[in-house]
Amino acid sequence: MHNPSHPLPHRFARPGGLGFVSYVVVALVVLWSLEGAGWSMDRLLSSPPKLADFFSRAWPPSTHNLDRLAWKMVETLQIAVAGAAIGIVLSLPIALLAARNVLVGRGINQVVRVLLGFIRAVPDLAWALVFVVAVGLGPFAGMLAIAIDTIGFCGRFFADDMENTDPGPAEALTATGAKRIDIAASAIIPAAMPAFISTSLFGLEKAVRSSTILGLVGAGGIGIELKVGFDLFDYPTALTVILMIAVVVIGVEQIGAVLRQKIIGTAR
């Protein structure tokens, strides 16, 4: 039975003075933010009829452009796959520089991590705008935007994956006199491979999601059809595009989940 000399611990900690103040502060910040976001009960309540109007005009989704839309979707996926592939390949050397205790010292790790943070901080649409300026309108700009976005994501998480591997094998190889590059290639990377694959699949899913809206800024893909649909009040086509995007994104996520299960488990 329970030893009475140790009283039962509390189920919940009672908030102290500081805790109480921080709850109040958080609540005030949220209220202030709602205000800044133009919170309006009137407009919220008047929106259902307008939404219903949109759907009644959009329904049924248009099917007469299906051909063109399907090809646009293929182009979208090509942008995503090409961009993600280039990004993933380039992420590996960058991650080797960003990971602590792998190739280079803390100083360089930190500089590379800050650069990767900067890449992630710039939204994908902003990268697309930048590349449209650099290489002109079209899918090539979109692919470059996806590639750089993928580097920001995979570069950081590949580095984390390598830092999280068991340091034992690396130490054993250090004791045999192996060079850092050899230790990275023969102990750290193989051990991190399942994590790399998982991270890469997330990178690809993210790339597919991004690639569907790049068209909004003229960087290729199906997003342009969405924009044109709304601009010309061709809501049935716009709805078709939205549904296609949903199907593709969900499909890619499902395939990613299955592949993560399958691929993680083969020897070299």
Add this chain to the structure above:
Amino acid sequence: MPLDRPGLRRGVTQGGLQVLDLQAKELAKRFGSGAPVFSGLEFSITQGDCVALVGANGTGKSTLLRCCLGLIAPDAGEVSLLGEKLTDLGGAARRALRARTGLVGQKHNLVPRLSVLSNVIHGLLGRHSGPRYWMQGLAPAEARTAAMATLTKVGLADLALRRADQLSGGQSQRVAIARALVGNPRFLVADEPCASLDPQAGEEVMALFMSLVKREGVTVLFTSHNVQHALSYGDRILGLQGGRIAIDAASADVTPKEMAQLYA
């Protein structure tokens, strides 16, 4: 404390002088601002000797082994390994020295997703660099032959292509031993080579390990929590207690009582 009886030493002599493979002087180490793990350690190991390092959990055996191989730097004092002062060595010279040493870790520390053969070939990375030594499929024929010969010695040639994370504890320990031996080290450090093995497997691994190293005349420094192993396989006992060396004597001269006091 009685010192070694000359007859018990298998130490190699050069012009009447014994060659010292390891010399530790005034060694001290602490982690962060904690109490020192050890301080003022002085000992040396003669070429060809097999020394058992014993002591209770947390007395700093693993830490000391790491200092001896230069894997971590001591706070004070110095280590000479195979005649070279570790603090004097630059990166390349340090790697060249380590190519002549081997480590069998407290955990087996194999690369999990690679084959047994690839793991053994990694033991050659101190002498060779580059992609050909990263995995067995790319390795030159001599490397594969050498690794297979070593695997045969530890009795695991038939598992060469098994993934390292699909081995039993005893098998993976033998692979770790093969990896440490494949480069023909002159100085071998083994941190509890039998931890996590059942008594039978532990006995087998220890006997195998010792027969291999004695045949090659390798100098060995190993730790063990098995007093019997320490006394029967070690020519000499180094006992750590309270951050000091409490025993430094030929194993034949160490009484069971002295050993028991280490753990008191």
